[in-house]
Amino acid sequence: MPVGLLKDIVDLRPRNMRLLGMDPGSKTIGLAIADSRHSIATPLKTIKRTKFTKDIEELRPVIVDYEIGGYVLGYPINMDGSEGPRCQSVRHFAEEMVKYPQIFGTDLWIALWDERLSTAAVEDFLVDVVDMSRARRKQVVDKLAAQHILQGALDFIGRTD
Numbered sequence: 001m002p003v004g005l006l007k008d009i010v011d012l013r014p015r016n017m018r019l020l021g022m023d024p025g026s027k028t029i030g031l032a033i034a035d036s037r038h039s040i041a042t043p044l045k046t047i048k049r050t051k052f053t054k055d056i057e058e059l060r061p062v063i064v065d066y067e068i069g070g071y072v073l074g075y076p077i078n079m080d081g082s083e084g085p086r087c088q089s090v091r092h093f094a095e096e097m098v099k100y101p102q103i104f105g106t107d108l109w110i111a112l113w114d115e116r117l118s119t120a121a122v123e124d125f126l127v128d129v130v131d132m133s134r135a136r137r138k139q140v141v142d143k144l145a146a147q148h149i150l151q152g153a154l155d156f157i158g159r160t161d
Contacts, residue, residue: 003108014109016036017069028142030043034150044062071111075115113156115145115149
């Protein structure tokens with residue numbers, strides 16, 4: 001049941017199964033899906049957070065419908081490389097996932113991936129390239145940040161194979 005930094009558990013990842021990328025924030029959870037070959041991340045949706053037990057009920061159909069085999073969580077390391085309170089929040093989220101094997105699976109694999117500047121990169125793209133309105137950006141930024149996080153993790157996985 002590995003939970004840890006992707007670089008430390010990459011060899012233990014589930015093979016030929018989809019991964020779910022998650023950007024767990026305080027108000028929302030952005031979701032993205034990886035194909036079973038772990039090469040392409042696709043944005044999926046954003047879940048509005050309430051309490052963990054309700055959040056996982058929102059996640060259950062995604063996990064079942066897409067046959068998720070593992071999880072990549074955005075890990076908000078500070079720019080100086082240190083871990084702050086937001087990292088602890090993500091670790092706590094992962095610890096809570098472990099308590100629900102009936103939803104997340106008994107062979108749970110959760111990788112934490114450095115997400116420094118992922119939301120900023122997505123925001124810049126939506127403003128500079130797409131010229132998207134602020135209201136529309138708010139609707140899509142979290143799932144696109146999850147895609148950005150997951151794609152970065154998939155690119156790392158590809159370099160280690």
